[in-house]
Amino acid sequence: MRIDHKALNPASVSLGSTERTEADKRTGQTSATKTSAGDSLQLSADAQLLHSALKAAAEAPAVRADKVEEVRQKLASGDIGKDAARLADRLIDDLLER
Numbered sequence: 001m002r003i004d005h006k007a008l009n010p011a012s013v014s015l016g017s018t019e020r021t022e023a024d025k026r027t028g029q030t031s032a033t034k035t036s037a038g039d040s041l042q043l044s045a046d047a048q049l050l051h052s053a054l055k056a057a058a059e060a061p062a063v064r065a066d067k068v069e070e071v072r073q074k075l076a077s078g079d080i081g082k083d084a085a086r087l088a089d090r091l092i093d094d095l096l097e098r
Helices: 022-027 045-059 065-077 084-097
Strands: 002-004 040-042
Touching: none
Parallel strands: none
Antiparallel strands: 002 040
C-alpha cells in the first residue's frame, strides 16, 4: 500500500472529491472536476485478489443444492448407504489423510 500525503494543512483539504451531488447519485457517476490532487491509495494485487475472493465467498450459497439433490437420489436408488462398515472405513481413511 502506498499513501501520498500532499495536503499537510487540514484546513486546505477539500471534501469536494468525496462528496457527490444529487445528479451524480442518480446517475452513479462522478464528474472529473471533483478529483483532487490530495491523498491517494493504491492497493496491491494481493489485496485486490483478497477482496475479490471475499466478495465471491459472500455471494456463494451456503448449501450446494445440486450436490444435496445428487446425494438424495443416490440414497434413494441404493447406490450409497448400503454398507455401513465400508462407509466407516472411508470416513476414517479420509480423516487420517488430513
